[in-house]
Amino acid sequence: MEMNQKIVLASRPAAWVEESNFRLEDCGIPQAGNNQVLVRNHWLSLDPYMRGRMSDAKSYAKPVAIGEVMIGGTAGEVVQSNHPDFVAGDKVVGALGWQLFGVADGGALRKVDAGTIPLSAWLGPLGMPGVTAWVGLLDICAPQPGETVVVTAASGAVGSVVGQLAKIHGARAVGIAGGPDKCRYVVDELGFDACIDYKAGKLHGELMAAAPEGIDCLFENVGGEIFDTLLTQMKPFSRIALCGLISQYNGAPYPMQNIRAVLINRIRMQGFIVFDDLSRWPPALEELTGHVASGRIKYRESVADGLAAAPAALISLLKGGNFGKQLVRLA
Amino acid sequence: MEMNQKIVLASRPAAWVEESNFRLEDCGIPQAGNNQVLVRNHWLSLDPYMRGRMSDAKSYAKPVAIGEVMIGGTAGEVVQSNHPDFVAGDKVVGALGWQLFGVADGGALRKVDAGTIPLSAWLGPLGMPGVTAWVGLLDICAPQPGETVVVTAASGAVGSVVGQLAKIHGARAVGIAGGPDKCRYVVDELGFDACIDYKAGKLHGELMAAAPEGIDCLFENVGGEIFDTLLTQMKPFSRIALCGLISQYNGAPYPMQNIRAVLINRIRMQGFIVFDDLSRWPPALEELTGHVASGRIKYRESVADGLAAAPAALISLLKGGNFGKQLVRLA
Numbered sequence: 001m002e003m004n005q006k007i008v009l010a011s012r013p014a015a016w017v018e019e020s021n022f023r024l025e026d027c028g029i030p031q032a033g034n035n036q037v038l039v040r041n042h043w044l045s046l047d048p049y050m051r052g053r054m055s056d057a058k059s060y061a062k063p064v065a066i067g068e069v070m071i072g073g074t075a076g077e078v079v080q081s082n083h084p085d086f087v088a089g090d091k092v093v094g095a096l097g098w099q100l101f102g103v104a105d106g107g108a109l110r111k112v113d114a115g116t117i118p119l120s121a122w123l124g125p126l127g128m129p130g131v132t133a134w135v136g137l138l139d140i141c142a143p144q145p146g147e148t149v150v151v152t153a154a155s156g157a158v159g160s161v162v163g164q165l166a167k168i169h170g171a172r173a174v175g176i177a178g179g180p181d182k183c184r185y186v187v188d189e190l191g192f193d194a195c196i197d198y199k200a201g202k203l204h205g206e207l208m209a210a211a212p213e214g215i216d217c218l219f220e221n222v223g224g225e226i227f228d229t230l231l232t233q234m235k236p237f238s239r240i241a242l243c244g245l246i247s248q249y250n251g252a253p254y255p256m257q258n259i260r261a262v263l264i265n266r267i268r269m270q271g272f273i274v275f276d277d278l279s280r281w282p283p284a285l286e287e288l289t290g291h292v293a294s295g296r297i298k299y300r301e302s303v304a305d306g307l308a309a310a311p312a313a314l315i316s317l318l319k320g321g322n323f324g325k326q327l328v329r330l331a
Numbered sequence: 332m333e334m335n336q337k338i339v340l341a342s343r344p345a346a347w348v349e350e351s352n353f354r355l356e357d358c359g360i361p362q363a364g365n366n367q368v369l370v371r372n373h374w375l376s377l378d379p380y381m382r383g384r385m386s387d388a389k390s391y392a393k394p395v396a397i398g399e400v401m402i403g404g405t406a407g408e409v410v411q412s413n414h415p416d417f418v419a420g421d422k423v424v425g426a427l428g429w430q431l432f433g434v435a436d437g438g439a440l441r442k443v444d445a446g447t448i449p450l451s452a453w454l455g456p457l458g459m460p461g462v463t464a465w466v467g468l469l470d471i472c473a474p475q476p477g478e479t480v481v482v483t484a485a486s487g488a489v490g491s492v493v494g495q496l497a498k499i500h501g502a503r504a505v506g507i508a509g510g511p512d513k514c515r516y517v518v519d520e521l522g523f524d525a526c527i528d529y530k531a532g533k534l535h536g537e538l539m540a541a542a543p544e545g546i547d548c549l550f551e552n553v554g555g556e557i558f559d560t561l562l563t564q565m566k567p568f569s570r571i572a573l574c575g576l577i578s579q580y581n582g583a584p585y586p587m588q589n590i591r592a593v594l595i596n597r598i599r600m601q602g603f604i605v606f607d608d609l610s611r612w613p614p615a616l617e618e619l620t621g622h623v624a625s626g627r628i629k630y631r632e633s634v635a636d637g638l639a640a641a642p643a644a645l646i647s648l649l650k651g652g653n654f655g656k657q658l659v660r661l662a
Contacts, residue, residue, distance in 0.1 A: 059595050060567065223590070236391065237607075242594050255586025259554070263573050263602040264390050271594040276568075 004029045005307055006069045006099035013054055016250045017318060021054065022070070022311040030103040035083045038103050041076035041096055044307070044328040045123040046314045047157070048221075051249040060273055070098040070310075073128055075112070075119045076331070086111065093122045098310055100330055117292060124325035125292050125299045126285060129157035132274040133219075134284035136241035137162050138169070140270045141217035145170030150207075150215045150230060152222040154195055155182040155300070157325035158243065161288070162219045163192045164297045171217070174210045176203070176226060178320045185323070190298060203229050214238070223247045224254035231258040240269040250318060300324030335360045336638055337400045337430035344385055347581045348649060352385065353401070353642040361434040366414050369434050372407035372427055375638070375659040376454040377645045378488070379552075382580040391604055401429040401641075404459055406443070406450045407662070417442065424453045429641055431661055448623060455656035456623050456630045457616060460488035463605040464550075465615035467572035468493050469500070471601045472548035476501030479542045481561060484552040485526055486513040486631070488656035489574065492619070493550045494523045495628045502548070505541045507534070507557060509651045516654075521629055534560050545569070554578045555585035562589040571600040581649060631655030 003026055010023040032038040053071055056063045064071055074097070078090040083106030086092065091114040096102025112122045124130060136158075143149050149166040153159040154175025163173035163186065175186040175195040183195035194210035196203060203226065214235035220227050223245030234240070248254060262269060274280075291297035302322040304313035310328045317326045334357055341354040363369040384402055387394045395402055405428070409421040414437030417423065422445040427433025443453045455461060467489075474480050480497040484490040485506025494504035494517065506517040506526040514526035525541035527534060534557065545566035551558055554576030565571070579585060593600060605611075622628035633653040635644035641659045648657045 060597070245591055245594055248591060253588045253591060255588060256590050257584045257586060259587050259590070260576055260579060260584060262600060263576055266391070266602045266604060266607060267600075268602075269593060269598075269600045271597045271599075273597060276597060 002029070002100075003027070004099060004101045006097070007307060007310055008067050008069050009054060009064045011066065012056060012063075013051075013250070017051060017054065017311075017315050019311045019315070024308055029101045032080055032082050032103050035106055036103050037078055037083050037086050037092070037106050037109055038080045038101065039074070039076045039092055039094065039096055039109070040079050040101055040331060041074040041099065042329070042331040043075040043120045043123055044098060044310060044330055045073035045075075045127065046304075046310065046317050046326040046328060047073070047128065048244055048246045048249065048318065050314060051246075051318055071095060072097050073123055074102065074330075075122050081106070091119055093127060098307065100307060117289070120301060120325075120327055121292060121299065123327060124157050124301065125161050125297055126288055128274055129325065130161050130288045131281055131284040132243060133158045133161035133165060134288060135274055135277075135280050136219050136243050136272060137165050137217070139280065140241040140272060141219060141239045143169060143171040143217045146172070147216035148172045148174060148211045148213065149217040149219065150174045150176065150211060151219040152176045152226055152230070153244075153246065153320075154186045154192065155190075155323060156221065157299075159219070159221055160186070160190055160299060160324065161297060164190055164291070166217075167191055167193075168291065168296060172211075174207075174215075176222070176230075182323060185300070189300075198226055204232070207233050217241070219243060221246060228254065228256050228258050231256075231261040234261055234265050234267050236265045238265060238267050240267060242269055242271040246318065302326045304328045306330070333360070333431075334358070335430060335432045337428070338638060338641055339398050339400050340385060340395045342397065343387060343394075344382075344581070348382060348385065348642075348646050350642045350646070355639055360432045363411055363413050363434050366437055367434050368409055368414050368417050368423070368437050368440055369411045369432065370405070370407045370423055370425065370427055370440070371410050371432055371662060372405040372430065373660070373662040374406040374451045374454055375429060375641060375661055376404035376406075376458065377635075377641065377648050377657040377659060378404070378459065379575055379577045379580065379649065381645060382577075382649055402426060403428050404454055405433065405661075406453050412437070422450055424458060429638065431638060448620070451632060451656075451658055452623060452630065454658060455488050455632065456492050456628055457619055459605055460656065461492050461619045462612055462615040463574060464489050464492035464496060465619060466605055466608075466611050467550050467574050467603060468496050468548070470611065471572040471603060472550060472570045474500060474502040474548045477503070478547035479503045479505060479544065480548040480550065481505045481507065481538075481542060481546045482550040482552070483507045483557055483561070484575075484577065484651075485517045485523065486521075486654060487552065488630070490550070490552055491517070491521055491630060491655065492628060495521055495622070497548075498522055498524075499622065499627060503542075505538075507553070507561075513654060516631070520631075529557055535563075538564050548572070550574060552577060559585065559587050559589050562587075562592040565592055565596050565598050567596045569596060569598050571598060573600055573602040577649065577651075633657045635659045637661070
């Protein structure tokens, strides 16, 4: 009989996350109660928001408790179901956390088609990252054809969808990414109009070349000095979808100098979390599924092998070491 | 025969404005051309935005050129009219600048009722400051009854109207102002629920007392450390109308630490300028005129006497030395 394994939060990070903040534990396979479903997880999604849940600073969601299994999105296969909508063998996505087996109420799982679309895609372009991109770009930034969209962390799970969706909707897409390989991928594979390697140290100058008339829509994932520089290039009446500040999650906040641009250029800046309005998920997934199935939206995955590899993979993600959607293969 | 006098921009300020940045000049009275109107100005409005026009840094409006008359809103009396809508003796508001006499196209002047309402009010609660308050509060912040509105520079021309309008619309109004006299006025005369004297050095603690559940709407006029502190007390899904950053107009920008709050609390922050959408002026003035005429909206003026006093009065305004709407009496 297979055993369950889980990774729990052992301690809270002081600044950068360390592997010692986690502990791998053997444990029993949980029992599905009334209306519940037992799932064998095949894929665990690693995402920047996890850094926030490891901290007990005030945020939009409760922190993970010490000793509790780390939260996380998962995709897997139903082992046993006490819920009428699911049978053994169904492929499902949910948030069962960093563990091999998990139990959830049926209402908290979503059955997905893993025939024509790989199961892992439901954690990437067809999961939380994809819907985040769709909501932030189309609901908040709302680019008009011909407008210039800039997205940071452009090769990542969210950013890659933002730029491709921007192109599909007739806008120009300019990515910011770390390193020449990611930038080449963003332009050559994903079809962005331009990509700026912020590690080359010429962000401002290259931005003037890539977006000479300025930025209409900024989809911001990174924060810090990059965000502060981008603020200086926003056009009048431009929009900022503030999705993440990954550069700020592990230390002191970067002192922003250019907030005055929000006033001068009458910028609308909106922070958002994709779970705030669940009614946006169905239209988002309807559009995204079509684009992924047809190959119009491409995606790339960084895969770590086995649950024990998850802590190092999250640490790497927080430092920009991933290339595309970071996943952990659990089966 | 009376002569005209004007104040021109003599030089651009490096940091704080100095009197030597201005020059008073005698000059002839201009001639009204076709469809134009000659006006004797009675009141000149001094406003924080003027600091921006003295600088040639990129902004939302062209800078005043060296040697050009300083721009500014004015209220006065028609001396001679070549426009069918105006006759000598009409009271008008316009933007004739820092001078005793000015000429404008009839379309750039607004005839006002100076019978029941003092002429100077058309530069304050019924002028640009009042409409700014109305647009930022009602269009951008859109407070619901019972919500908490915080406004900085609360005793000023804009802030005083923001808080009184908030109360009229059923919200709680908390002001931030400099010094006990201004705070007393804001609570006792204007009817705000509370006012915090930021000069007392206990902003954070007093904010927790005055807005224990946090801020739903922030109408921001000041910027800097005060704004950065207020950001930490914003509620989820709160709104910020970014109207001014007067603390930042004369030196290096304050390094903002708490922009992360915009993400965590899904704040919508909108920079705005009251001239962006002129279609909002008629409904704003309709509501404001009723409130001013009935005494529901009170206002206070700081009056400097004579054109020559304008430079010192603007410098004082930029340092928070005014108490209420800063005006210069020209006649």
